[in-house]
Each structure stands twice: as C-alpha cells, then as structure tokens.
Amino acid sequence: MPSTVSCRRNRTAASTRPGCAGCFNRRLSDWKALSDEEATILAAGQSSRTLASGESVFRAGSPGDRVFCVASGSVALRQTDTEGNSVLLQLAYPGDVLGYAECITGGSFSSDAEALGPCTVCVIERDTVQRLTDVNPTLGVQFLKRTSQHLQDARQQLVHNATLSNRARFAHLLMNLAERHGRRRIDGETTMQLPLSRRDLASLVGTRHETLSRIISRLDQEGVAYFSGRNVRIPRIDSLRQEFQIGAG
Amino acid sequence: MPSTVSCRRNRTAASTRPGCAGCFNRRLSDWKALSDEEATILAAGQSSRTLASGESVFRAGSPGDRVFCVASGSVALRQTDTEGNSVLLQLAYPGDVLGYAECITGGSFSSDAEALGPCTVCVIERDTVQRLTDVNPTLGVQFLKRTSQHLQDARQQLVHNATLSNRARFAHLLMNLAERHGRRRIDGETTMQLPLSRRDLASLVGTRHETLSRIISRLDQEGVAYFSGRNVRIPRIDSLRQEFQIGAG
DNA sequence: CGGCACGTTGATCAATGTCAAGCAGTGTGG
C-alpha cells in the first residue's frame, strides 16, 4: 500500500480535458495498463468535476453508464439499508476508479459515493471505457484484479467481524488509516488527522458511535492513542498491532 | 436465483473428458458465454475429480493455476484466521466456477474450498482458461460480473452484520437456504434438509454455535421453524421475512 | 471399548446496544 499520495493538480484546463496522460495518478491507478497513445483516448473522453465536502458523486440505483476516477481528495462508499442504516464500506483515494464493474457489466450502482472533503473526480463515459477495454484487454484484467482484491478485503473484514472484538477491529482500522494519513516522527510517534467522523469510524468498525466513543476514551486513558477531535497521536504504533493480534472479545 | 439444480451426470467417460458441451450446468454457468465450438476447447482442456465429503478442493495459499467448476454436490469456501478461527464465507453449487480471479490475475487462493458432501468438480488448467478468454472476451466480462456480484453480496453481509441481530441474520440465512434446498408444499409449508452443520451455520451468521443453538430452540418454541437434526420445517416462510425486517438487536 | 466431534443446555459475566442528558461548535435569522 502506498502512503500519502499528494496530487499534482491539472495545470492545463480548468474543468475539462486536463490530459490524463500527464496525470500523476495514472501511474498508480488501473490506467497504468494504458499506453501513452491510449491515454489520449482516455483524456479525450473524460471531463472532471469538483465537489464540495459531502456532495454526492453518484447514488445507489443510478445506472452505471460511466466510471469515476478520483483525482484529488477522498471519496466514501456507503451502503444504506432498507431501514435507513447507512454503513461505510470503503474509502477511495486519488487513482482509485469507481464503478467500472457496473459500467462494464451494465448494472446500476449498488452503493452511494460521497466526497469526504473537497475533491476532484474525473468522469469517463461508458463509450470511452468500452473502446479502451476493446483496444487493451489488460485493462479489463486490471479491473478484475481490483475487484477481486476488494472482494478479498470485504471477506477479510467479515472474518474479523466474526472473530475480533470491537476494540481490536478499531485498532486495526487505525493502523490502516495511519498508513495513508499518518506521519511518523523520528521518535517513532505517529500522528494523523482522521478523515472521518466518529459515526463513520464506528460504522467501519461495525458498531455504534457511543460504543466507539467509549473505546476511544479507554485507549486514551491507557495511553495507547491520544485523541483530540480528529487528531490522533499514537506513541507506539506497534501497541495497536498487539491489540489487533490479541483480538478476541 | 435458480432453485434446486439437479445435475445430470456425465454419461461419457468416468474420470476425464465428460464433454462440457453436453454438460447441463453449462447453460447456467459463466461458460454460457462460450459457443459450442469453444466449449470443445474447454472439454479438451478439462478433467474431472470426485471428492468425498470433507475433502479439500484447494487450500488457501496454493497457486491459482487452475479453475474449478462444480459439477455436482456443493462446495464450501472457508477462510481461516491467523488464530485458527475458521469462517464459512460462501457456498458453491453446480455451475459455479471457483478460482478464476486468481487464475486470471495470477494470484494464489485466499480461502480454502472443501466438499460439503460427495461431489464432482471439473478442473481446468490456466492455459485453457487463457485461451478461452483470448478467443471470447465475453467470458472475462462474465467473470468480472460474477466477482462483482460476490463483492456486492459480501458487502451486503457486512451491512447486515452491522445492523441486524443474530436472530434476524439467521432468519435471513434460512430464507436463502430455503430458496435452494427447500421444498414448498401445497399448503405453503416449506421443508428442507440443511446442507451444513450447526457450527457452519453459526459461522455464516457470524456467531458461536452455542448461541445459534439457543436461537434455534427459541424459533422452535415459538413455532416459527421446527428443527430436527438437519431437517427443518417452516410453516410460513413469510414469518422469517418478518423476523428479518424487524431486525435490530 | 475408548476417543472424538457434534449438539444441547445451564450458569455466569463481560461486552455492547439503548435511552437519555448535557456540552461544544456552527450557522441562521431576528
């Protein structure tokens, strides 16, 4: 997993045709399968959109007639139950592509996507995706690979939910978030700014926000991790790993 | 979802070359993307294996250099934690193909697969799969579709685990199993023989077997479903739907 | 016969969900 990805903004046009060929994210994303020449096809069939925090990228149920590529900021995938319980499922970062499965197979989105902060996404219509996968079959394989990775992640999560305590799962989540959002100081202390509200953290852990709140207080008391609003300070990140391995509840 | 799939056994050869072109499952499975001509390629590159109950089809960590197609019986996918907790993740039935993601993307299996009862699986080496996806790109799309369906299922399960009680989740599981294994009588009563041990049922629900045992007794007492060994009798299947919709715990 | 795995049940306790209150921050309209 790559750590913090800083996104070089498109210097060319403001809202359209920023030229994917030059996009810093391309090398990290599934588009890396494309040659420079093919990348121009991509650039031609693409437009970009800027979203404010909380704005919706797409909604569950809407037709998957385009894919979205995160260019900057981060995007949350949520699924909402029939009873209105919303659960956070995945975070998407610059370079991540959303909706290709639906776009290729012709389904509709099964979850909502929402900007976690101000962010930019590139929108690519199905035609273009179709043309690219026709020209370069590797792209399709890349998408299959990605999807199966996500499937594995989701299943791993199911195993964790079945066998670990809330506390252990939260420790695990913190470790993962730290890999992306954390900064490690020379003395080994890690600090980060959480990209999520407590409610969303709770939902990623699979519990209620009150319970998470208590877990946080305890971690704080015990000196494992110090929380202040969205800022966290973790003296020894290994203590989290330990929490996670002890596990059961 | 198709209901009970009866599998016509290969009448041709005993252990090899049963001729996929004539396999009843082909019409239901992802191989339906293949033309009859292409199906002969499949048949040529395939061999079949008969497994006793409990035997392993493949193990987590072994290289994904072949795919497995369930011909008869059913197969369970399990994932085992670092601490040895094993969790049942998915049931595979005749027509289901296992391991294509790993085979195409070149990874190794992330879970164990085990015969739930006596069963037959067909084994197709990577070469053949490769040739087929080259010749017929639709097959790849089919696999992507399937994987993304599994992803959606897994995520749905995560949402359920986060929002529903054990009892409600078990009710849901029963409904799903009834779709495949159940028989509905004229008076509306549904009966089925469970394909799983209590332990495995518990693990699908995400709880311990003792807890499941208690849930079962209560359902029995309350007349929602009557259990006797692996046999279940459900007077009104809709009462399960209700359990599931009330849900919270 | 003696393990051994499975299933059921009971007793007990920790973990967690629920309900409710209060507090801080933020934006709005008067």
Add this chain to the structure above:
DNA sequence: CCACACTGCTTGACATTGATCAACGTGCCG
C-alpha cells in the same frame, strides 16, 4: 450581537445480548 436550532460528540445508567466455561448426551469410527 444574541437567541435559537441543529449537529456531532461524550458520558451515564440500564437492559439485553451474546460469549465463555462447563457438563452431559449422542452417534461415529478405529
């Protein structure tokens, strides 16, 4: 500028769930 509503977070008290430990019966198999 203040009152107000609103939202997110924390904390407490309480009820419930569900996990754990343990005992016991059963069927299977060597």
